[in-house]
Amino acid sequence: MQTSNSPFNEKQTELLNQLLPTMTEGQKQWLSGFVAASAASTAPAVLSESAETPEASASPAETRAITILVGSQTGNGQALGEEFAEKLAPAFKVKLSNMDSYKPKQIKEEEDLLIITSTHGDGEPPDNAIPFYDFLQSKRAPKLTGVRFSVLSLGDSSYEFFCQTGKDFDKRLEELGAERFYPRVDCDLDYEDDAESWFEGVRSNLEASLTAPAETPRETAPSADKATPKHSKKNPFHAEILENINLNGRGSNKETRHLELDLEGSNLTYEPGDSLGIIPQNDPVLVENLLQEMNWDPEEPVETGKEGTALPVREALTSTYDITTLTKPLLDKLAPFSEKLQELIKDETERKAYLEGRDLLDLLKDFAPWSAGAGEIIGQLRPIPPRLYSIASSLKANEDEVHLTVGALRYDAHGRARSGVCSVQCAERSEAGDTLPVFVQSNQNFKLPEDSKTPIIMIGAGTGIAPYRSFMEEREESEQAGNSWLFFGDQHFVTDFLYQTEWQAWMEKGILTNMEVAFSRDQEEKVYVQHRLLEQGEELFQWLEDGAHVYVCGDEKRMAKDVHQALVRVVSEQKNVSEEEADAYLSEMRQAKRYQRDVY
Numbered sequence: 001m002q003t004s005n006s007p008f009n010e011k012q013t014e015l016l017n018q019l020l021p022t023m024t025e026g027q028k029q030w031l032s033g034f035v036a037a038s039a040a041s042t043a044p045a046v047l048s049e050s051a052e053t054p055e056a057s058a059s060p061a062e063t064r065a066i067t068i069l070v071g072s073q074t075g076n077g078q079a080l081g082e083e084f085a086e087k088l089a090p091a092f093k094v095k096l097s098n099m100d101s102y103k104p105k106q107i108k109e110e111e112d113l114l115i116i117t118s119t120h121g122d123g124e125p126p127d128n129a130i131p132f133y134d135f136l137q138s139k140r141a142p143k144l145t146g147v148r149f150s151v152l153s154l155g156d157s158s159y160e161f162f163c164q165t166g167k168d169f170d171k172r173l174e175e176l177g178a179e180r181f182y183p184r185v186d187c188d189l190d191y192e193d194d195a196e197s198w199f200e201g202v203r204s205n206l207e208a209s210l211t212a213p214a215e216t217p218r219e220t221a222p223s224a225d226k227a228t229p230k231h232s233k234k235n236p237f238h239a240e241i242l243e244n245i246n247l248n249g250r251g252s253n254k255e256t257r258h259l260e261l262d263l264e265g266s267n268l269t270y271e272p273g274d275s276l277g278i279i280p281q282n283d284p285v286l287v288e289n290l291l292q293e294m295n296w297d298p299e300e301p302v303e304t305g306k307e308g309t310a311l312p313v314r315e316a317l318t319s320t321y322d323i324t325t326l327t328k329p330l331l332d333k334l335a336p337f338s339e340k341l342q343e344l345i346k347d348e349t350e351r352k353a354y355l356e357g358r359d360l361l362d363l364l365k366d367f368a369p370w371s372a373g374a375g376e377i378i379g380q381l382r383p384i385p386p387r388l389y390s391i392a393s394s395l396k397a398n399e400d401e402v403h404l405t406v407g408a409l410r411y412d413a414h415g416r417a418r419s420g421v422c423s424v425q426c427a428e429r430s431e432a433g434d435t436l437p438v439f440v441q442s443n444q445n446f447k448l449p450e451d452s453k454t455p456i457i458m459i460g461a462g463t464g465i466a467p468y469r470s471f472m473e474e475r476e477e478s479e480q481a482g483n484s485w486l487f488f489g490d491q492h493f494v495t496d497f498l499y500q501t502e503w504q505a506w507m508e509k510g511i512l513t514n515m516e517v518a519f520s521r522d523q524e525e526k527v528y529v530q531h532r533l534l535e536q537g538e539e540l541f542q543w544l545e546d547g548a549h550v551y552v553c554g555d556e557k558r559m560a561k562d563v564h565q566a567l568v569r570v571v572s573e574q575k576n577v578s579e580e581e582a583d584a585y586l587s588e589m590r591q592a593k594r595y596q597r598d599v600y
Contacts, residue, residue, distance in 0.1 A: 064111040064148075064209060065093045069102055071117035071129025071165065074275065074388060075443045076191065077154055081116050084199050092206065098444070100128040100591055104135035108142040112206060113178070115169050118154040121556050121599075123161025125168075128445050131591050133165070136172050144178035150205075151184040152198050154191055157327040157382075160352065162186065181205050188329075189385035192234070230267070233386055236279055236437035237266040241430055242401065249495035255408040256463060256498060257426050258392075261438065264400040268439070270391055272470035273446035273598070276402055277386040279437040280422035282324065287317045290361055296374040303379065313374050321381040323360040324421055331355075333380040334363070337372040357413035387422035388441055390553060390598055392466035394473035402438075405466035405498065446551065446598040448474060453482040455513075455548040457540070459529055459563055461489040464554030465498050467598060471551075472506050481511060485543065489518040489529040489559075529559070530566035541574035549594045556599035 066088060070081040078098070085096040099117075107113070120126045125133040135141060151173075153166020163186040170184040182205050185198035231237040239261040247256040261276075270276070291298050291314065298314035317323055331351060335341045344367070345351050360381070364370065370377065393403035408427035409420030430436065448471055449456065458468040465488055475481035486503065490496035496519065506512035516532040533540060544550070552563050564586070571582035589595035 064206075065095070066112045066114065066206065067095045067097065067110050068114045068116065069097055069099050069132070071099045071115075071126045071132070073118050073120050073126035073128075073445065075441050075445075077116045077118050077126075078444055079442070080152070080154075080195055084114070084116075087199070088203065088206070091210070098128050099132040100130075100593070102132060104132050105142070107136075107147070108144060110144075110147050112181070113147055113149040113173075114202065115149065115151040115166070115173075116154075117151070117165050117169060119156075119159075119161065119163050119165040122159070123164030125165045126445075127590060127597055129165065131587065133168070136169070136176070141172075141176055144173065144176040147173075147178040148181040149173050149178045150180065150182040150198070150202050152195060153184060153186045154195075155186060155188065156385075157188045157329050158325045158355075162188075162328075188382060190383045231439055233277060233279070233439050236277075236439045237263070237268060238435040239263055239266065239402070239438045241432050241434050241436065244426070244430060244432055246427075247405070247498050252495035253491060254462075254496060255410075255427055256496075257404075257406045257408065257423075259404040259406060259426060259430075260393075260398075261402050261404070261436065262400065263402055268402075270395055270402065270440045271442075272391070272394055272448055272474045273467055274391050274443050275388040275441040276391050276404060277388050277439045277441050278422050278426075279386045279439075280384060280425050281319050282317060282321075282384065282421060283419065283424065284318060286323065286359070286361065287314060290317060290323065290364065293361060293364055294370075294374065294377075300374055302375040313378065316378055320383060321378060322384050323381065324418075326355045326358050326360070326363060327382070328355065330380060330382070331363075334367075334372075334377065337370050337376065338367040341367040357418070359418070362414060362416075384421070386439070390463075390466040390470075392469045394470050394477065396477045397473040403469070405463045405469070407463045443598065446553075446596050447593075449482075449549050451482075452478040453480055455483040455485070455543055455546060457485045457487070457543060457548050457550045458553075459487040459533070459551065460553040461529055461559050462498075462554060464552075464559070464598075467553055468551070469499055469502065472502075472511060476506070476509070476511050483513040483543075483548075484511065485514040485516075485540075485548075486512060487516045487518070487529045487532050489520065489527075489532075491519060491521045493517070493519045493522055528562065530562040533563065533566040533570060537570040537574055540570055544571070544589070547594070549596070550589065552595075552597040552599065554599060556597075560597060560599040 068081050068085055070077045072078040072081075081096055085094050088094045117129055118126050151166050151170040153163035153170075155163035155166070166184060166186060170180070174180055182198070182202045185194055187194040187198075241259060242262050243258070243260040245258050247258050248254050290296070296313050299312045301310040302313055302316050303310050304316060304320055311320060328351065331341065331345050335345050341363075344354060364377075389404045389406060391402055392405045393401060395402075404426075406423050406426045408423045410424065411418050426436075446467065452475060456471065458471065460466075460468060468486060468488075472484070475484065488498075488503075490498065497517070503512060503515060507515060516529075516536060518527045518529050518532050520526040520528055550567070552560050554560060567586055568579050568582045571577070571585050572579050575582065575585070577585075586595055
C-alpha cells in the first residue's frame with residue numbers, strides 16, 4: 001500500500017512488498033550497496049545472473065575479473081563461495097555463480113577462475129555441477145589459454161574416491177590450457193581450516209598480480225546482528241528436546257525417532273529443504289572398550305589441536321574425535337606405530353577391504369602391539385563430523401521449533417554389534433529436557449518452487465519423507481497451494497507408515513492431491529516407489545509436461561538410482577523417444593531446477 005510520504009508509485013510499492021520479505025540480510029545489504037554504487041555512477045546499473053558486488057564496480061580498471069563457480073550438494077560449498085566472494089569484493093571484480101546457473105561457453109572469456117566443489121556418491125559431481133562438468137569433459141570444451149584457475153575440493157576421506165570431482169576439474173582445466181596459479185586443496189569433513197588456508201593463498205597470489213594497489217576495505221560500524229554471536233557449526237546452539245517419540249509401530253524392524261527441538265533465543269531460521277546439523281557424541285560404551293583395550297588412563301590430558309587446549313582422554317574420545325570410521329589417511333598416519341599395519345597398507349586391495357565396516361577399536365585390537373601412547377594415537381584422529389538431517393517442519397507452522405525424522409542405525413559387522421553415532425544417541429541417550437548442539441545448513445538445491453501454485457511430485461522412502469512434511473506444512477500456510485503428489489515407500493503399512501495421520505489429513509484438506517505408497521514386505525513380491533512411478537506413468541508424465549517440480553529424497557545408491565531409471569522409462573515410453581533422449585529431458589529439468597535431489 002502506498003503511503004503519503006513514500007517516493008514510490010503504487011506498482012513499485014507492490015513489487016517491493018513482494019521482494020523484501022523473501023530476502024536474506026546479506027541480500028538486503030548487497031542491494032543497499034548496489035543502489036548506492038548505482039547512484040554514484042553516470043552509467044545505468046545492470047544486474048546480471050551472476051552479479052558483481054557493488055564494491056567491485058569501484059575497483060581499479062586494471063584489476064583482473066574473478067569468477068567463483070560453486071558445485072554444492074548440501075550447501076557447504078555455497079556458504080564458502082559466498083564468504084570468499086564477500087572477502088574479495090573490496091579489492092577485486094568478483095562474480096559468484098552456481099555451476100548450474102553458469103553458461104559453460106563463457107569459460108573461455110574468464111580471467112581468474114575459482115572452482116569450489118564437493119564430491120558426491122562414488123566420486124560423482126554434485127547435481128548442480130553435472131551440466132558444467134559434462135561440458136568440460138566433452139569435445140565441445142574450448143581451449144582456455146589465458147585463463148588462470150585454482151580449485152578447492154570438499155570431500156570425505158572415508159570414501160574411496162575422495163574429492164574426485166575437484167581432482168577431475170583441476171586436471172581437465174590444465175588439459176584445456178588454463179594456468180593453475182595456486183595448487184588445489186582437498187578438504188576432509190573438517191574443512192574450515194584447510195579452506196581458509198586455500199583462500200589466503202589464492203588471495204595472496206591475486207593481490208600480487210594487481211597493477212593497482214588494492215583498496216582498503218571500508219570500516220563499518222558493527223551492526224546489531226554482528227554484535228550477537230551467530231550460531232554455526234563452530235558455535236552451535238544447544239537446543240532443548242521438547243519431544244522424542246518412536247514413529248514405528250510395535251513389531252517393526254525399524255526405529256524412527258521424531259524429534260522436536262526448541263530454537264527460542266537462537267536467532268536460527270530455516271526454509272523447507274534445509275538441513276539441521278547435530279554435533280554428536282560417541283557411544284560411552286565404545287569409549288570404555290577403547291580405554292580398556294589400550295589400558296589408557298582416562299584422565300590423562302591430550303592435546304586437541306584447538307588453540308593448545310587439552311582434554312582428558314575419555315572426554316576427547318567421547319566428544320571430540322571420530323572413533324567409528326576408518327579412512328585411508330588414518331591408516332597411513334598410524335602405520336609407523338605398528339609393524340603389522342605397515343604390512344597391510346602395502347596391499348591396496350587388502351587395505352580397502354579392511355576399511356569396510358570397521359572402527360578404531362577393531363584397528364587397535366587387530367594391529368597390536370602399538371609403539372605409541374594415547375596422545376600420539378588420538379592426535380592422528382579427525383574430529384567427529386556433524387550429522388545433517390533433512391528438516392521435517394516449517395518454521396511458519398512451528399515458530400521457534402525445528403522437527404527431525406531420524407532413523408536409528410543398528411547392524412552387526414565383523415562379529416560385533418554396531419550403531420550410528422548420532423542416530424542412536426538420539427534414540428537411546430536423548431530425552432525431553434536434554435539438549436543437542438545444532439546449527440542450520442542451508443540447501444539451495446532442494447527448494448519449493450517460488451510460485452506456490454506450481455505442482456510438485458515428492459518421492460522418498462523411509463526417513464526420506466522428512467522434507468516433504470516440511471513442504472506440506474509450508475504449503476498449508478499458503479492460501480493458494482498447487483497440486484502435490486507423494487510417492488512413499490517403507491517395509492510395512494501397519495508399522496512403518498511414517499506420519500500416516502498427517503498425510504491423510506492433508507489429503508482430506510486437499511493440500512495433498514495424490515498419494516501412492518509402496519510397502520515392500522507386505523506381499524511376496526517386493527514393491528518399491530519406482531514401481532509405483534511406472535504404474536502411474538501416463539499421469540506422471542502429464543504432470544511433468546504441466547511444469548511439475550520433482551523431488552527425490554533418500555538412499556542414493558539404491559532408491560535414488562532406481563527412481564531415476566524409472567523416470568527415464570516413463571518419459572521414454574510416454575514421449576515415445578529413446579532412453580538417451582529421455583535422460584536429456586530430465587537433465588533439462590535438473591538445469592531448470594525442476595528435478596532436485598537430497599540423497600545420501
